[in-house]
Amino acid sequence: MKSLFVASLLIVSGASIAQTSSYRLTSHGQHIGTMQDTDVYTSTRHTDHSDFKILANGKEFSMVTEEVETAQGDWISKSMKVSGGGTTGSLVATPTATGAHIVMEGNGKHQTMEIPRISKMTTRNPTIAWFRVRMPKVGETVSYQRFDVQTQKWSEVTLKYVGPTSVQIGGKTRHGFAVQKIEGGKTESGVVDQSNELMKYDSGDMAVERVYK
Secondary structure: OOOOOOOOEEEEEOOEEEEEEEEEEEEOOEEEEEEEEEEEEOOOEEEEEEEEEEEEOOEEEEEEEEEEEEOOOOEEEEEEEEEEOOEEEEEEEEEOOOEEEEEEEEOOEEEEEEEEOOOOOOOOOHHHHEOOOEOOOOOOEEEEEEEEOOOOEEEEEEEEEEEEEEEEEOOEEEEEEEEEEEEOOEEEEEEEOOOOOEEEEEOOOOEEEEEOO
């Protein structure tokens, strides 16, 4: 979803569509970094590649994440690479019949583990088609469980389409669609565009805002 140089470049090549967006990250009003996000859609799958540059304690950390899922919203793989502060590490997760298989590398160590799902709730995220393929009804809600590579934990997620809205970004009024997410007992709100790309999001601890040219 997120370089400070490109703010929503749409490329159509054959059967694939790629969109890159740039974002500014803040925490309690303080600038903490940037994110560049590229989404690639084909007829069979969606790949979301995000590149974060985070400032913490006077040092810059880099995190690159990638999620691959089917066109129906079933996840295929998730990965994360982190570097900075003299350390590097990576994690790759793939689905199994009962949960997630994890392979971790870092500081010369190799580790694998299995993390079971927390319930029988589906892992399919049908909101992959929202706005981009079809317009959900106002108030439409879906629930599923997802695996987070950053925490290495499963959680149940509920997403709701609140309705059309407008937000101020870069001194301009921009129109989009308000969505609400409930995860781990915490409610968060965001605004996406007609391509289901993030425009603005605030978790309370961190805010994400798209950078437009």
